[in-house]
Each structure stands twice: as C-alpha cells, then as structure tokens.
Amino acid sequence: MEKLIAGKSIEVNEEGYLTKFAQWDKTVGEELAKEANIDLSDRHWEVLNYLQTEHKNEVALSIRRIGKSGIVDIKEFYALFPNAPLKTATKIAGIPKPASCI
Amino acid sequence: MKRIVILGAGTAGTMMANHLRHELDKEDWEIQIIDEREEHHYQPGYLFLPFDIYSPEDIIKSIKEFIPKGVKLLTAKIDQVIAEKNMVLLQNGDQLHYNVLIVATGAKIAPEEIPGMKGSEWQKSVFDFYTFEGSLALRNKLREWEGGKLVVHITEMPIKCPVAPLEFAFLADSFFKHKKMRDKVEITYVTPLSGAFTKPKATEALEHLLSEKNIQIESDFAIAEVNNETKQIIDYGGRAIDFDLLVTVPTNKGDALMERSGLGDDLNYIPTNKATLQSLKYENMFVLGDASNIPASKAGSVAHFEAEILTENILHYINGEPLKEEFDGHANCFIETGNGKALLIDFNYTHEPVEGTFPFPGIGPMRLLKESRMNHMGKLAFRWIYWNVLLKGTHIPFVSATMQESGKNFN
Numbered sequence: 407m408e409k410l411i412a413g414k415s416i417e418v419n420e421e422g423y424l425t426k427f428a429q430w431d432k433t434v435g436e437e438l439a440k441e442a443n444i445d446l447s448d449r450h451w452e453v454l455n456y457l458q459t460e461h462k463n464e465v466a467l468s469i470r471r472i473g474k475s476g477i478v479d480i481k482e483f484y485a486l487f488p489n490a491p492l493k494t495a496t497k498i499a500g501i502p503k504p505a506s507c508i
Numbered sequence: 509m510k511r512i513v514i515l516g517a518g519t520a521g522t523m524m525a526n527h528l529r530h531e532l533d534k535e536d537w538e539i540q541i542i543d544e545r546e547e548h549h550y551q552p553g554y555l556f557l558p559f560d561i562y563s564p565e566d567i568i569k570s571i572k573e574f575i576p577k578g579v580k581l582l583t584a585k586i587d588q589v590i591a592e593k594n595m596v597l598l599q600n601g602d603q604l605h606y607n608v609l610i611v612a613t614g615a616k617i618a619p620e621e622i623p624g625m626k627g628s629e630w631q632k633s634v635f636d637f638y639t640f641e642g643s644l645a646l647r648n649k650l651r652e653w654e655g656g657k658l659v660v661h662i663t664e665m666p667i668k669c670p671v672a673p674l675e676f677a678f679l680a681d682s683f684f685k686h687k688k689m690r691d692k693v694e695i696t697y698v699t700p701l702s703g704a705f706t707k708p709k710a711t712e713a714l715e716h717l718l719s720e721k722n723i724q725i726e727s728d729f730a731i732a733e734v735n736n737e738t739k740q741i742i743d744y745g746g747r748a749i750d751f752d753l754l755v756t757v758p759t760n761k762g763d764a765l766m767e768r769s770g771l772g773d774d775l776n777y778i779p780t781n782k783a784t785l786q787s788l789k790y791e792n793m794f795v796l797g798d799a800s801n802i803p804a805s806k807a808g809s810v811a812h813f814e815a816e817i818l819t820e821n822i823l824h825y826i827n828g829e830p831l832k833e834e835f836d837g838h839a840n841c842f843i844e845t846g847n848g849k850a851l852l853i854d855f856n857y858t859h860e861p862v863e864g865t866f867p868f869p870g871i872g873p874m875r876l877l878k879e880s881r882m883n884h885m886g887k888l889a890f891r892w893i894y895w896n897v898l899l900k901g902t903h904i905p906f907v908s909a910t911m912q913e914s915g916k917n918f919n
Contacts (some may be wrong), residue, residue: 408748426767466803469700469730469744470664472773480730490728491744 412437423496423503430500438498442487445474446498453478456497461501462508467492468504510537512822513596513606515586515765517543517571519551519899520811521612521799525579526901527819532826534578540604540781542582542596546571550894552808554643555672555844558650559683566811566891567640574899589769591790608792611778613765615668615798615806617642619758622663624734633756634734637676638668645756650683655692656752661741662699663731665706666775667760668798668806671853672703674714675844676755681721690916696724698741698749703727707860710853715847760806762799777801782857783833785818792825794818803857804837812898813838816909819901832837838911840866842887850883852876856911862918867906869915876916 409418412433417425422438424430435454439446446454456477460467469492473480487494496503512528514521526542553567575581585599589609598603615893617638619625625634634648636642660677667673677697684690697704697718704725718725732744734756740748741756759775766772771789773779779788780800787793794820797811803918804810814835821831837857842850852874853861864876873882897904 468664471774480732480744484730484746489745490702493728 421497421503424500426454427458427500434500435498438500442494442498443485444491444494444498447486449478449482453483453486453495457495458501460494461499468502509535510607510609511605512537512539512611513604514541514612515589515596516612516614516763516797516799517541517545517548517575517581518614518797519614519808520614520799521610522548522571522574522899523798523812523815523901524610524612524818524839526574526576526899527815528575528822528902529556529578531819531823539579540582541575541579542584542586542598542604543571544583544585546583548574548899549640549729552669552894553891554637554640555675555679557640557643558637558646558652558676559679560647560651561679564640564644567585569895572913576900586765587768589765589771589795591769591771594792606792608794608825609790609796610818610822611651611771611793611799612797612811613763613788613799615760615762615777617758618761619756621759621761622731622734624736625663625756625758627734627736629734629736629739629754633739633752634736634756636756637672638756638757638760642655649753653753655684655689657750658693658695658696658753658755659741659749659751660664660697661729661731661754661756662701663757663759664700666806667757669841669895670706670805670807671841671843673699673755673757674718677723678717678721678846679844681723681756685847695722695876696725696726698726698729698732700728707855709863710877712841713851717879721846760798766799766897773801775801781833782837783835784821785814785835786821786825786830786831794822794825802835802837804835805839805841807839807841808898809840810838812904813840813909815901834910836910838909840907842883842888842890844884845879849879849881850887851879852886853885854911854916859911859913859916859918862916864916866915869912 408415416429483491547568548571550567555563556562570794572810576821587599626696631645635646684693703711705711742748762772762776766776780795780797782802798806817835840854844850855861865872866874
C-alpha cells in the first residue's frame, strides 16, 4: 500500500515498513521517527546508519548482535528507541522488520 | 580405506550413522561417531517430565543401542577440529583424520549469558526444562509448589523447539487444573518476540489458546537480568515482571567446541548452506541438526528431514557430483495444548504453518493448526517412533523430506 510520508508517496506494508528502500531518505526517516515520538539526535543517526549498512550486507539483525556491534550497547539502544528498539529503529531506517528465525 | 567422522551421537548424528552405514561399502569407508556421553536422551521428553507424565526411564537409553554394526563409537571428549588439516583432536591427545566430517553436536543452554539467571535462586525458584537435570529438579518443585506467579520465559531466539515453552505453559494450565489449584496460579508467558510465535497464522491460533486458558502474554521482552532478591525479571527498557516460579529457556548456543575450533558464529553455530547442508567454508564438512546456523527450526523433525537429504548429498560429494540444493527447511511439530489435545504444524522456509490435513491431503487423519485428540495421540506415539524408526534412519511412511503443499489451506 501507499502512504504519504514527508510529502512523498511511499510503498509500505501493512505494518508500515518500507518495502522499497530506494524510496527512503532522511526526511522520510525523520517523519517516521516523529510518528514513534522520537527526536532524532546524532546518536540515533549513527545507529540507523549502522542498521542500514548491516541490512545491505545481508546480515540478519538481532538485539544481541547490535549489543556486540561496538556501535551501541543494548541499554543505550533501548534509551534511544524505547520499548521495542529493533522494530522501531528498522522502521525508521526504512529496512524490513527483522524476521526472528524460528 | 577412507573415513567419515561424525561428531555427536544425538538425534542427528545417530541417524546419519545409520543412513551412511547402509549406503556406503564397508570395504571402502570406515565410519566413526564420537560423543562424550554414554546416554541418549529423548529430548522432547524433557517437556513431560516436570508434569510427571514421563518418568526418567522413558527418556534415557544408551547411545550404544542405536549405533549400527560397522560404525565405530568412540566415547571421548573432543578438543578441537582442525579443519585445514582434516583432523579431529581429542582431549586425550589422540588425533583422528577424516575425509568427510559431519557435525551434529547440537545446541545447549547457556544461562550464564544473562546476569543473575544462574544466581542464588537457580533450581530453587528459577528453572530450565531444556536439560535432564533442570527438568527433573522442576518436577520435584512442581510436586510441592503451592501456587503463585508462574512465569514461562524465553530469553532470546533461536531456541531448540520454539514451541516447547508454549507447550509448557499449556501443560502447566492443565496440570494445575487437575491438581485443583489453577485458581492459585497466575501464568504469564514472556517472549522476546512480538507475539506467541514467529509466524502470523500460527501466532493467531496460539494466542487464542493462551487467552482461552487465561495465560497472560508479555511480548517484546528482551531480558537484561534476573533479580534474585526481588524475584523479578527485568528487560533493557526497565520493564519488570514478578515471579514466584520462573521457568526460563536460557540462551541456546552451539557447542563450545566450535569456538575453540574457530568454526562458529557469535552463538557457536556453524555457517552452513541452507539448501545443501554443506559448511560454507569447508567443502568436506557437513552440518545438520541444531549445530548449523540455517534459518530452520532447531527440532528433531528437521534433523530427520535433513538426514535424508544430507545422505544423498554426501554420496554426491564422494562421487564428485554436484550437490542437490534440496533442503527446504521442512519442520513438523506437535504442539501439546493440554487436556489430552495437541496441534500439529507443518512448514518450511517459505510456507508458514496453516490449517489443513496431514499426511494425506483432504483426509488426515491429523489436522493442521487445530486442536485434536488425534494429534495428541500422534505426539505420544512419536516417542515409540523416535526410538524404533527415526533413529535407525528408517523412512517414516507418507512423510516426505520436503514439505508437501497439497492438503494445506494457503491463501
């Protein structure tokens, strides 16, 4: 489905995750952050950039791996993106919600 | 004489020993299987032991009993795999060269990963049921427990048998009802996932059952610590959940041997091709069961389906032929829902569990994703099948290694 984000029509799935990363830009990220009641600081952006890079490298994202990344520890990750940080951060970053393996 | 070495004589390793001895000429191929233990445990039985449904004798047999003639069983601790030299180093200093290595060392719990989990309350009010010792200690606790807050908890994914903690919660509900003390027990299911399960349709069905059985669910809970003084589990966001009895599934990890050998990822699982089961790094190394990092369930049924496909691939490899990219992540799991009923789910990498009939399309007799007594009978019968059919590498009639799409209601 299409959603109007930061004045642009963007493809998203039922949960609001972007389905085409090419449509993502910083203004889209900022708008999505606002929806999650988050004011993006430089620290947020460092984490978001890291997640996008990992996604491009096809690394499966997990809270554990992020905690060991050296970019951010889990406590700070929660402070930056409260409640469900991985779900929130990936949505803002314009990448798919991580599928936990089964 | 060439040699195949199998590491681990659990479900996966034992099945491979049986398959390969059947397929390979004894004149050409020696097969050795190594395990440090002497007992083979029927791990699905750990779920039933706490509720006095199974006794220890139902769960434990000797490894020896299931290793076929013509396969050499070595009871020894493995120190290291030196893959560059095609060599296994044992702790007693012996060296074993191989032409083909099969790794089936499984996964284990690692409660030490979470601060406080293996603290002063361990096996007093904090239990696991993924080990025989844990499950037995929990049985003894449940025999005497007078009620309170029972928290069933998953630390992080992936875990062996991802449905087992749900089954534990369902069986607990049933157990306390039979003891006429359900009103004294508050059951909460705490998971790092966003819902009861990893796949949407099964999640819906299972959450319905949870609410029907008055089991609360707390999702998206990434545990930071267990507080032994206040008896709480606390997540990274500061959310705290009180318990009187915590039944947790700790972090699962591959064998520490992988770390010593430089073969594993950050959880000691070996990077493996998910369709061929060949190691991504060494072409004469194959991995099956819980030891690999493939995105399939860590479950005996998966190891069973893998073993059929891996046997073919090892024959291809030995004959210098290309490997078949055939494994589809097929898993088939009974989910005990209490009161003599169970659900059955059948799925693979690309198809989530849905409703339908199994194994005969349109007929059954088992129903997919629906509670039934027949499914429960299937689960109990499975223990017999495990010991008498599955471990011996005998094909289970009508159940194919790859998932069957007919008889399932996809849409």
